[in-house]
Amino acid sequence: MAEGNLSPASIADGLETRFIGQRIIYYPTLPSTMEVARREARQGAEEGTVILADEQTAGKGRLKRVWLSPKGSIALSVILYPSVVYLPSLIMLTSLAVAHSVGAVTGLKSQIKWPNDVLINGRKVCGILIESDVSKKVVNYAILGIGINVNQRLSHFPDILPTATSLSDELGRDASRLDLIRHLLVEIERLYLTLPVGEAVYEEWRDRIVTLGNRVHVSSGKSRYEGVAESVARDGSLLLRLSNGSLIKIVAGDVTLRD
Numbered sequence: 001m002a003e004g005n006l007s008p009a010s011i012a013d014g015l016e017t018r019f020i021g022q023r024i025i026y027y028p029t030l031p032s033t034m035e036v037a038r039r040e041a042r043q044g045a046e047e048g049t050v051i052l053a054d055e056q057t058a059g060k061g062r063l064k065r066v067w068l069s070p071k072g073s074i075a076l077s078v079i080l081y082p083s084v085v086y087l088p089s090l091i092m093l094t095s096l097a098v099a100h101s102v103g104a105v106t107g108l109k110s111q112i113k114w115p116n117d118v119l120i121n122g123r124k125v126c127g128i129l130i131e132s133d134v135s136k137k138v139v140n141y142a143i144l145g146i147g148i149n150v151n152q153r154l155s156h157f158p159d160i161l162p163t164a165t166s167l168s169d170e171l172g173r174d175a176s177r178l179d180l181i182r183h184l185l186v187e188i189e190r191l192y193l194t195l196p197v198g199e200a201v202y203e204e205w206r207d208r209i210v211t212l213g214n215r216v217h218v219s220s221g222k223s224r225y226e227g228v229a230e231s232v233a234r235d236g237s238l239l240l241r242l243s244n245g246s247l248i249k250i251v252a253g254d255v256t257l258r259d
Ligand code: BTN
Pocket: 031, 032, 033, 034, 056, 058, 059, 060, 061, 062, 063, 065, 067, 069, 074, 075, 076, 077, 117, 126, 127, 128, 129, 145, 146, 147, 148
């Protein structure tokens, strides 16, 4: 049977986290969880506060794109107050947390496409948007925005069908958003708490990126490059080997596999 609306009480019930998801602000529908998260963070909301919506009417994607968040998908934002040195790791830990949770709840194997898309069988199942407010090397707040295509049929969204998928399309049945969200919150906290003790998050993220070793097109702002995606640096940037042999660092952009 299809799941109805999400229940914040069911998500929080016995949730094994210290702070992530201990406060959940839920909306059946709203323009974007990012806006509410920003407002809450500016008012000093507790670290780990989650803004969750069953449906967004003006979901925000990276690079000012629109993100479709119909009913049946997951749209949430998590408020954090990390040290500035951990900012680059937020992209890494969020995509890993999604990949781990999708695997644990559905058994589906996912890949990470630089910088922060989670793919299944080469198609995007999750988009991540990290926003932060930093002044004088102090992070006022950071927000992890996570959108997962769960129980929507992508055949209803022909514009994104060629490049996107959903968990239900991959599984041939619906997946439990409740289980996924609970796993995800636990996993985000677990990975976040490992940041001060080593490089495990960076190393696993690097090793799961499908883009590496491939010939790619990269668009970054107004620039376009073609080369071999050689590696990713600890600050999250992509190292691209151009045909003239030089290695360039791409801080933000979009990658398309060439063949
Ligand atoms: C992307 O791949 O372009 C990033 C998409 C991020 C979407 C999520 S859904 C929850 C949060 N609220 C938003 O408006 N956007 C992010």
